[in-house]
Amino acid sequence: MASLLDGCTPWPGECVDRYWAAGHWGGNTLDNLLRGWALEYGPRTALVHGGTRVTYAHLNRRVDRMAAGFRLRGLRPGMRVVVQLPNVPELVVTVFALMRAGVVPVLCPVAYPASGVPELVRVTQAVGYVGPATYRGFDHTALAADIAARWPFLRRVFTYEAPGTESPYGGMTTDPSNCQYAPLGSIDAAPEPALPLSAGQVAFLLPADGDGGTPRLVPRTHNDYAYQARAAAGLVSLTGDDVYLAALPAASAFALGCPGVIGTLGVGGTVVLADGTDPAACLQAVERERVTLTSLPPAAAEAWLDALATVRADVSSLRLVQIGGGPLSRATAERVERELGGRLQQVFAMAEGPLVLTRPGDPDESVLTTQGRPLSPDDEVLVVDADGQNVPDGEPGELLVRGPYTARGYYRAAGDNARSFTADGYFRTGALARRTASGDLVVTGRRPERSPAG
CATH class of the missing domain: 3.40.50.980 (Rossmann fold)
Known part of the structure; x- marks a missing residue:
């Protein structure tokens, strides 16, 4: 694996070998x-913003x-x-x-x-x-x-x-x-020969949610982020016929790759870029562009639901509505499927990488009341007490995660790394969760200093 930027924590060699062997990391830069994608989907519409369409x-x-x-x-x-x-x-x-x-x-x-x-x-x-x-x-x-x-x-x-x-x-x-x-x-010039870039290098730095102090920056590599977006797209059977509405900031963790913008582009779908979550504008965009999936925080979902009676947009194209970034009441969860028509998918996502989601085929009770299960079969998840000991299923504890798309440390932040990562590489999410008997995770709260990305 190529060396990361100075100030980044690499995955241990045995993890690198395992993720490559499992086919998670593909060795291609984003x-x-x-x-x-341009060769395969050239004339298709990749991006829509207002009246602008980009192939x-x-x-x-x-x-x-x-x-x-x-x-x-x-x-x-x-x-x-x-x-x-x-x-x-x-x-x-x-x-x-x-x-x-x-x-x-x-x-x-x-x-x-x-x-x-x-x-x-x-x-x-x-x-x-x-x-x-x-x-x-x-x-x-x-x-x-x-x-x-x-x-x-x-x-x-x-x-x-x-x-x-x-x-x-x-x-x-x-x-x-x-x-x-x-x-x-x-900023325009004649194209030059491609640079010899490595998929093991950092693709971008993503700010983690925090308390307003010195920002914590998450280094995401080409390998790990391409895997996350591809796996999330596969989980919801995303195809070139899908249209994703990016109502949340497209550069945020939730909207970028869960599957979001990158996952949609990876299958030849269309990304509609909205200027915010305003219900009237977004619901009209759903009708106009025949949007099939979108990502929202609970408050925006509630605003959309309340606006349906007055906006009267045709939202029958929606097949999946992802909701994450905060607690979702059961009453609102039930309204999503009943009134918007698309299948609800609850999501717990963080910039650092942990991605927990319900599956479209899960039982209704799981979809309505849990955040589902980790994205990858190689995600390792612990729910621990204050002493770092595993708690029984059904008991609340802190959620710890490590895996092929979860960072091993922040950028140039030794102090934060010592607090937020265990010696054996687990990321302390700060989220309080419990595991159900069926293996689903229910995020019940979080420590004040940490919050899920949205």
């Missing part, structure tokens, strides 16, 4: 997988040209770039282009607290920032300029402007601190 072939060409443009502007393999974009096609293009250039995207949802973005830059020593010039009244360019003045390694800012909006930068400009600014749309 950006190279996109090349294959697989066009997506791959744009990624190729943007990757070359990033390299032309001095970005080199192993460097880090913070990406903070809303749910627009440029988000997907940028993330894949950076990976294709060997650069590590630091995924940052556009709603991430402004006070935390400088810390993301500092911890990762990011040399670049990609964000909207302004978004919903907030000046991201000013935020980037402030960070650049504070941290001298940030020297490239790429700004996204919505189509039809004139960029403040006609081309690359430089401020007194020697930071370069350019519109994201100008």
Whole structure:
């Protein structure tokens, strides 16, 4: 296995051998997988945003040209770039282009607290920032300029402007601190030969939910994330006929690969990028695009259900509604299938990697009242008491997990690693759970300092 970035914890050699032998890890980078998807699904629609439709072939060409443009502007393999974009096609293009250039995207949802973005830059020593010039009244360019003045390694800012909006930068400009600014749309150059990248390298860094202090960043490799997205897609029988609505931030753990954006692209399906979970806009998108699956937190699901009577959208295309990120009442769970029509799938997902889901074919009682079972047959799960001892089925305890897509440590965070990972590699999720007699997990709560990603 190729060495990870400095500051990352590798899987032990015996685990690497086991995951390879089991076929979990495929040895292909995510950006190279996109090349294959473009060859196989070229004219199909990969991304939809409003009236914009992007085919697989066009997506791959744009990624190729943007990757070359990033390299032309001095970005080199192993460097880090913070990406903070809303749910627009440029988000997907940028993330894949950076990976294709060997650069590590630091995924940052556009709603991430402004006070935390400088810390993301500092911890990762990011040399670049990609964000909207302004978004919903907030000046991201000013935020980037402030960070650049504070941290001298940030020297490239790429700004996204919505189509039809004139960029403040006609081309690359430089401020007194020697930071370069350019519109994201100008990052374009003739494609270059593919770089010799390794699937064992970090594909991106994903912020874990936390208490607002120093951010914990999860290094996700190409191997482990490709496996997670592929396995999650297989679990729900995802095909090229499926249409996934990304109402949650597409760069978040839940919407990115559970199966989410990457899982849908991997089977030739269509990803519809929404600007949020607003019930009217999303329900209309379900009808217009014939959406078949989506992911929501419980509060958004309840808002959708309550809006059905007034919006009156045809949601008969929905076949699966994933709900995770918080406790789901039985009453709401029952309403999902009765009123939205799609099969409910309860999900417990974290940026660190643990992914627990109900299966579409599970008994109704399990789907309505549990979070199901871990994604992988090689997930190792413990439910332990305060002393680290296993508790009997039915008794609550802390959920500990290790497996082929669960990170072994945070990025450059020795103190957090000592608190959050056991000596033998189990991730302490902080979630309180109990195991039913049938083997399903019921997440009953969590310690205040940890929370499931959503």
